[in-house]
Amino acid sequence: MPLTVRLGLFYGAIFIGTGVSSPYLPVWFAHHGLSGSRIGLILSLPMLARALTAPLLAVWADSFKLRRTALILLSLGVTVAYVAMVAPGGFGWWTVVWFAASSMYSTLSPLADVITLRRARIDGFNFGWPRGIGSAAFIVGNIGMGAILTRGSPDLVLVWMVAAIAATAVAARVLLPPDPVQEEGHVAAFSDRMAGLGGLLRDPVFMTAVVSAGLIQSAHAFYYGFSTLAWKQQGIAENLTGVLWATGVAAEIAFMWFLEPWRRRIGPRNLLMLGGAAAVLRWSALAFSPPLWALFPLQALHALSYAATFFASLLLVEQLSTQRNASAAQALNSALSGGVLSGLATMASGPLFDRFGALGYLLMSAMSAAGLIGALRLYGLRRLDPS
Numbered sequence: 347m348p349l350t351v352r353l354g355l356f357y358g359a360i361f362i363g364t365g366v367s368s369p370y371l372p373v374w375f376a377h378h379g380l381s382g383s384r385i386g387l388i389l390s391l392p393m394l395a396r397a398l399t400a401p402l403l404a405v406w407a408d409s410f411k412l413r414r415t416a417l418i419l420l421s422l423g424v425t426v427a428y429v430a431m432v433a434p435g436g437f438g439w440w441t442v443v444w445f446a447a448s449s450m451y452s453t454l455s456p457l458a459d460v461i462t463l464r465r466a467r468i469d470g471f472n473f474g475w476p477r478g479i480g481s482a483a484f485i486v487g488n489i490g491m492g493a494i495l496t497r498g499s500p501d502l503v504l505v506w507m508v509a510a511i512a513a514t515a516v517a518a519r520v521l522l523p524p525d526p527v528q529e530e531g532h533v534a535a536f537s538d539r540m541a542g543l544g545g546l547l548r549d550p551v552f553m554t555a556v557v558s559a560g561l562i563q564s565a566h567a568f569y570y571g572f573s574t575l576a577w578k579q580q581g582i583a584e585n586l587t588g589v590l591w592a593t594g595v596a597a598e599i600a601f602m603w604f605l606e607p608w609r610r611r612i613g614p615r616n617l618l619m620l621g622g623a624a625a626v627l628r629w630s631a632l633a634f635s636p637p638l639w640a641l642f643p644l645q646a647l648h649a650l651s652y653a654a655t656f657f658a659s660l661l662l663v664e665q666l667s668t669q670r671n672a673s674a675a676q677a678l679n680s681a682l683s684g685g686v687l688s689g690l691a692t693m694a695s696g697p698l699f700d701r702f703g704a705l706g707y708l709l710m711s712a713m714s715a716a717g718l719i720g721a722l723r724l725y726g727l728r729r730l731d732p733s
Contacts, residue, residue, distance in 0.1 A: 349469065350476050352521040353462050357480025359517040360454050363510030365487020369574045369591050370495065370503045373584075377500035380437065382572065386696020388441050389571055392448035393689025396681040399449045404457070404677030407527075413461050414522035420450045420457075421515035428508045454514070455480075456680040461525055463664055474602030474609075474657075481599045485592040492588020546675055551729055552666045558720030559659035560682030562622045565629060565710040565717070566652060567691035572699040572706065573632075579703060580635055590641055594648030601653040614661040615730060618721040621655030625714035633707035651714075665730065687713075 375385045392399070407416035427447035431440060459477075466473040487506070494502055546552050574587050582590075609617060628647040636644065659679050667675035691713060698706030724730060 349465060349523065350471050351479075352523075353458075353465070354476035354479030356458060356514070356517045356521045357455075357462075357476055358483035359510065359514040360458070360483075361480040362483035362487045363507050363514070364451075365484035365591075365595075366491045366503055366506045366510070368570050369488060369587065370491050370500070371507075372571055373495065373574060374500045374503040375440070376575070381696075382575070382700040383696040384437055386571060386693055386699075388437075388444050389448075390689040390691075390693035390696075391441065392445045392452070393692055394686050395445070395449065396452060396689065397678075397686040398681075400453055400456070400677040400681035401674055403450070403453045404674045407453070407457055408674075411526060413457065413525050413527055414518055417454060417457055417518040417522065418515055420454055421511055421518055424450045424454075424511045425508065425515060428504065428511060431504060451511070452680060453677060456676040458522075459660060459676050461522065463660065464525070465523070472603075472606045473660075474606055478599045478602035481595050481602065485595045485599075488591040488595065489585075489588040492585045492591075495584040546667065546671055546678060549666065551724075551727055552663075552675070554720060554723055555662040555666060555730075556659065556679045556682050557687075558622075558717045558724070559618060559655055559662070559679070560687045561713050561717030561720065562618070562625050562651070562655045563659070564682070564688035564691050565625050565713040567688050568629070568695040568698070568706050568710050569632070571692050571695050575699065576635075576704045577641075582638065586638070590645050593642055594645040594652070597646040597649035598653040601649040602657075609657060614658040614665070615721065615724050617654045617658035618662070618724070619718065621650050621652070621658060622714050622718035622721055624650030624654070626711050626718070629707040629710040629714060633705050633711070635704045662724075662730070 372385050372389070375388065380388070403416075403420070407413070407420075410416055424447050427443050427450070430443045431447075433439060435443075462473055462476055465471070487510075491503060491506060494506075573591075574584070577587050577590070578584070624647045628644055628651050631640070631644050660676070663675045663679045691710065694709060695706055698709060
């Protein structure tokens with residue numbers, strides 16, 4: 347089986363679970379009696395801690411000889427945590443268990459990105475092809491669970507999540523190549539791994555790039571946490587919610603699979619600017635609950651607000667890091683975009699939704715605008731100029 351297919355199937359195993367948990371886990375929590383504020387708190391806490399947990403997990407991941415070892419162990423850990431959510435412990439129990447599960451799960455994709463980016467560079471394939479397979483699996487999760495929820499219990503959300511992450515553990519062992527963490531095959535000392543992390547944190551260009559991208563990416567927080575509930579208030583059924591989410595991800599896949607020459611031509615800084623501008627437009631429009639027909643073109647903007655920003659951040663981080671600190675660099679990038687910034691936005695989104703409904707999207711517009719301002723500062727920096 348070609349390496350691009352194997353890598354794509356691994357991403358598929360990750361994202362067929364995320365395609366259910368992202369839009370529908372709030373439905374599961376609401377079914378079990380939690381308010382929007384409590385849902386927002388549960389979802390946001392692991393994000394807020396990710397600035398610490400993600401780099402530490404990345405440093406831990408680099409303690410193995412092979413990159414896939416950590417991915418296997420993390421997937422198994424998430425499986426156990428998801429099963430533990432079945433216990434009737436209530437808000438406090440779910441907060442603790444989800445914190446552990448989300449912290450481990452969110453590290454899977456950036457660690458896989460390190461493997462795939464390196465292989466794409468060495469073997470000459472488009473990174474977007476395997477990553478796009480993951481996005482296609484996300485659509486399967488969206489539409490599949492949306493259809494199930496029109497007739498079935500929200501408890502099936504957790505059943506799907508457990509099955510998906512268990513498959514991810516198997517896929518990590520069977521599908522991922524045995525790439526070494528260090529080119530020489532040895533394991534770096536803990537002090538060396540922490541030194542690489544510290545160097546990134548002290549690099550103003552690196553931090554400007556990841557914070558700017560993180561602001562734009564984390565502006566999706568209200569959408570991820572409360573779009574399903576907001577559309578439900580408008581009278582849009584769960585099966586249509588799945589189709590709307592799928593529309594956004596389909597646009598994302600098209601961007602990843604078919605726009606590689608264009609992406610390379612315009613460069614990561616311009617991609618970041620486009621992503622930020624599209625995000626401001628998208629969230630501002632969604633704040634005023636547009637009719638169903640208008641939601642589809644707005645969802646298509648996901649190709650820019652998410653995919654363009656995602657690619658810009660990956661390329662900027664790869665350009666500003668080395669083999670020595672690549673895992674930590676991508677984990678820091680993920681920690682900001684899906685971590686502390688997204689956690690703050692998610693925590694704010696719960697009370698905003700409870701009080702203002704869809705108007706909560708306006709905070710996401712403001713965050714995207716702040717990211718655009720940061721992206722402007724990356725122009726004129728020699729380290730990011732084409733060689």
